[in-house]
Amino acid sequence: MHQDIEEILISEAEIQQKTLELGKQISVDYAGKSLLLLGTLKGAVPFIADLARAIDLPLELDYMAVSSYGASTQSSGIVRIIKDLEGPIDHKHILIIEDIIDSGLTLHYLVDLIQRRNPLSLRLCSLLVKDRPRLKDVPIDYYGFRIPDKFVVGYGLDYAQYYRNLPYIGILKPSVYEGTKPETEHQSPAE
Ligand code: 5GP
Ligand code: MG
Ligand code: MG
Numbered sequence: 001m002h003q004d005i006e007e008i009l010i011s012e013a014e015i016q017q018k019t020l021e022l023g024k025q026i027s028v029d030y031a032g033k034s035l036l037l038l039g040t041l042k043g044a045v046p047f048i049a050d051l052a053r054a055i056d057l058p059l060e061l062d063y064m065a066v067s068s069y070g071a072s073t074q075s076s077g078i079v080r081i082i083k084d085l086e087g088p089i090d091h092k093h094i095l096i097i098e099d100i101i102d103s104g105l106t107l108h109y110l111v112d113l114i115q116r117r118n119p120l121s122l123r124l125c126s127l128l129v130k131d132r133p134r135l136k137d138v139p140i141d142y143y144g145f146r147i148p149d150k151f152v153v154g155y156g157l158d159y160a161q162y163y164r165n166l167p168y169i170g171i172l173k174p175s176v177y178e179g180t181k182p183e184t185e186h187q188s189p190a191e
Contacts, residue, residue, distance in 0.1 A: 004163070005170040009152060010145055012167040015127075016050070018144045022125065023054020026095065026142065034058035036092045038114070041065035041083065042164065043099035046156040047127045047144075051097060062086055068106060079109040094119040098126040099156050101138060108136035128152070128169070145169075 001008060026035075034057060039048035041063050052059060065082035094114060101107055107124070114122055125142035132149040147169070153159050154166030159176065 002163070002166055002170070004173055004176045005154075005166070006173045007171045008168050009147060009150075009171055010155075010169040015144070015155060015168070019047070019050045020054045022142055022144060023051055023056075026051075026125070027056045030057055030093060033093055034060070036060040036062060036089065036094050037097050038085065038094050039063045039097045040099070040110070043156045043158065044097045044127070046164075047099060048097045051125070060092075064110070066106065066110060079106055079113075081113075088117065089114070090118045090120075092119055093121045094123070095142075096122070096124045098124065100128040100130065100152070101126045101134075101140060101143075102130050102132070104134035104136040104138045107138045111138060127155070 035055070037048055037052055037055075037059060039045060039061065042065070048061065052061060062085045063083065064085060066079045067082055068079060096107075096110065096114065098107060111122065111124065123141040124139060126140060127144040129140060129143045129146050130149050131146055150171055151159070152169050153163035153172055154169045156164050157169070158164045159172055163170075163172075
């Protein structure tokens with residue numbers, strides 16, 4: 001286990017197992033259709049990569065990067081598009097792939113934005129859903145795990161851009177938050 005991690009919440013094997021189940025279910029639900037997986041950068045990248053390989057359908061992949069306006073720690077729900085989709089999505093079935101749904105504000109805005117482009121259908125799949133009241137309702141059609149209202153990292157999820165490469169979902173040690181930088185940043189590969 002990584003030195004900055006206090007507890008592994010979801011193991012690599014559990015993620016793998018759940019991803020296969022979700023892929024099977026999605027393949028059944030969309031049987032006879034083709035599907036565009038819309039991944040949100042950067043957090044959903046490991047999940048969309050594994051999920052895509054568990055889906056047995058004619059599949060397209062595309063990505064959007066969005067960022068909340070404002071400097072506050074709470075997301076404002078007003079979203080700026082950093083990277084948009086490559087083309088129009090009318091006449092396509094869209095499945096948004098998210099890493100985690102917390103307040104729901106960011107995703108609510110994204111769902112609205114995609115809906116206005118008239119896709120054939122729009123659904124949402126998130127690896128994690130936080131056990132807390134949503135500030136905005138989002139229809140969660142597929143999800144992997146419901147987790148407690150704690151800050152988690154790994155498998156795409158970051159703290160200050162680090163820890164995305166951990167193969168599991170874990171809770172960070174409080175000492176990492178209390179310092180300004182992750183402990184690992186002070187290590188060189190030669191050490
Ligand atoms: P919200 O649903 O509050 O608008 O924001 C969701 C976004 O906040 C996620 O896509 C993710 O980037 C970030 N986020 C929310 N909860 C967590 C968490 O526990 N860990 C990490 N690393 N990011 C989180
Ligand atoms: Mg996200
Ligand atoms: Mg982040």
